[in-house]
Amino acid sequence: MKIVRCVLIEKYKEKYLGLAALFMISGFFYSSAGESANKKTPFDKKGSLKNEVIQLPAGSIQSFWLEPLDKTEKSKANFQPTQLQISSFESQIYPVSNREFINFLNKNPEWQKESVSKLFADESYLNDFKDRLNLKKGVSLGAPVTYVSWFAANAYCESLKMRLPTTSEWEYMASASETKADASNDDEFLKRILEWYSEPQGAAVPKVGTVYKNLYGVWDLHGLVWEWVEDFNSNFVTGESREDSSLNRNLFCGAGALAGGNKRNYSAFMRFAFRSSLKGKSSVSNLGFRCVRSR
Amino acid sequence: MKNKSFLGARVSQIILCLFCLSPRRKSAAISTSKAKIDSDSLFNLKGAWKNQKGEMSQLKSFSGKPILISMVYTSCAYSCPMTITEIQKIEKKLLSEKKFTNYQIVLASFDTEKDTPAQLKAYMKKRTLDEALWTFLSADKDSTVRELALVLGINYKRLADGDFSHSNILTLLSSEGKILFQVNGFASEADSKALTELLLKTVP
Numbered sequence: 084m085k086i087v088r089c090v091l092i093e094k095y096k097e098k099y100l101g102l103a104a105l106f107m108i109s110g111f112f113y114s115s116a117g118e119s120a121n122k123k124t125p126f127d128k129k130g131s132l133k134n135e136v137i138q139l140p141a142g143s144i145q146s147f148w149l150e151p152l153d154k155t156e157k158s159k160a161n162f163q164p165t166q167l168q169i170s171s172f173e174s175q176i177y178p179v180s181n182r183e184f185i186n187f188l189n190k191n192p193e194w195q196k197e198s199v200s201k202l203f204a205d206e207s208y209l210n211d212f213k214d215r216l217n218l219k220k221g222v223s224l225g226a227p228v229t230y231v232s233w234f235a236a237n238a239y240c241e242s243l244k245m246r247l248p249t250t251s252e253w254e255y256m257a258s259a260s261e262t263k264a265d266a267s268n269d270d271e272f273l274k275r276i277l278e279w280y281s282e283p284q285g286a287a288v289p290k291v292g293t294v295y296k297n298l299y300g301v302w303d304l305h306g307l308v309w310e311w312v313e314d315f316n317s318n319f320v321t322g323e324s325r326e327d328s329s330l331n332r333n334l335f336c337g338a339g340a341l342a343g344g345n346k347r348n349y350s351a352f353m354r355f356a357f358r359s360s361l362k363g364k365s366s367v368s369n370l371g372f373r374c375v376r377s378r
Numbered sequence: 379m380k381n382k383s384f385l386g387a388r389v390s391q392i393i394l395c396l397f398c399l400s401p402r403r404k405s406a407a408i409s410t411s412k413a414k415i416d417s418d419s420l421f422n423l424k425g426a427w428k429n430q431k432g433e434m435s436q437l438k439s440f441s442g443k444p445i446l447i448s449m450v451y452t453s454c455a456y457s458c459p460m461t462i463t464e465i466q467k468i469e470k471k472l473l474s475e476k477k478f479t480n481y482q483i484v485l486a487s488f489d490t491e492k493d494t495p496a497q498l499k500a501y502m503k504k505r506t507l508d509e510a511l512w513t514f515l516s517a518d519k520d521s522t523v524r525e526l527a528l529v530l531g532i533n534y535k536r537l538a539d540g541d542f543s544h545s546n547i548l549t550l551l552s553s554e555g556k557i558l559f560q561v562n563g564f565a566s567e568a569d570s571k572a573l574t575e576l577l578l579k580t581v582p
């Protein structure tokens with residue numbers, strides 16, 4: 084008989100998600116890290132940005148979730164992290180900018196603010212736009228496009244014959260610091276990410292290519308905007324760990340009995356919590372995206 | 379004269395056209411390629427699905443009758459069989475109490491790899507699902523599945539062993555594809571009652 088396994092965020096939920104909610108409610112935003120270590124501007128003289136696509140090598144990351152090695156194992160003390168294998172893929176080096184998105188809107192008017200289907204976007208869609216193709220005053224063409232729903236982001240990537248990254252692909256890219264391929268256990272790097280997360284909202288979103296470039300050559304994975312992933316709706320948050328005997332098994336089916344993983348990687352918790360709060364049509368002020376493609 | 383017979387043909391042609399355009403009973407399926415789709419209708423989804431007969435269709439081909447829709451997969455051992463039983467209970471109730479069959483039941487599969495039309499058909503046979511009322515769909519592309527799950531509010535994840543973790547939401551769509559009512563988890567008595575009553579209200 085198949086054992087029912089269910090996804091849980093364990094006792095960490097109370098501790099971390101409460102804080103995560105606080106951060107999100109206070110509308111925290113990133114401001115530029117100031118003087119970036121990599122000063123070469125990605126904008127040409129006309130102010131245009133070339134959003135190159137570079138290759139990420141195959142590799143692995145430790146899963147965010149812990150799993151029991153033995154599927155009949157019930158005690159969470161015996162849960163282990165697993166290594167997720169990531170195949171080589173290609174990614175845009177910057178989050179998609181307002182300039183690039185306006186270009187897309189021009190060719191695909193059904194995604195403009197005035198005409199978009201209510202199924203695919205909520206009332207905040209393209210809130211930084213004054214009208215069809217024009218930004219509000221003070222919003223930079225070189226800034227990452229935000230207030231975009233998953234459907235709009237997905238459509239944009241498809242127009243380039245690309246796609247949104249999976250959560251694993253995104254986390255894999257984002258685990259690299261400027262100098263290390265896997266900095267997910269590097270306390271210094273993790274601390275910087277949390278500092279970025281906790282900076283108060285600045286006047287305007289900085290341009291892409293201004294925060295930091297990681298070892299792979301990918302820019303601004305932390306410190307600029309949150310980013311959409313293809314499978315953001317693939318995790319479930321259930322009740323308090325104290326009550327897991329009364330877990331509402333009606334709600335889900337066949338999920339792995341998993342517990343929250345690396346306790347040191349608080350920023351990963353925040354991202355997972357944030358993603359769990361989204362819907363396909365959510366358009367949020369500090370949420371953008373970039374595109375990838377398989378090799 | 380040639381002109382007269384031409385005119386005669388024209389007139390009968392026009393009469394014939396008028397006859398075709400005369401109002402029909404609303405329960406007949408409307409030509410969906412010409413019908414205007416509302417902004418918040420699920421029929422805006424353009425993904426391609428195949429049913430248990432191997433026929434290609436988009437969601438808008440279900441326009442014309444209200445739809446009970448849920449997402450499952452054939453090798454699901456836990457809650458999917460129960461979800462289907464729940465829907466069968468509603469089906470029986472509507473049939474026995476109100477003789478009502480003017481709606482559709484649509485199951486859409488998460489599993490683009492294993493749930494072929496043949497697999498869907500075998501499953502329907504095993505569960506004795508009446509093809510007059512039930513349709514089982516499978517998509518070629520994972521993005522088609524993802525988009526439907528997103529608009530229905532269903533979370534899911536493909537696991538390493540080929541199984542799927544997924545939430546259970548049963549949705550009632552109007553004949554124009556708009557969400558009327560959703561049941562999260564298994565339908566309670568009250569939910570089933572609300573669903574059947576809503577369905578009966580949708581009779582045109």
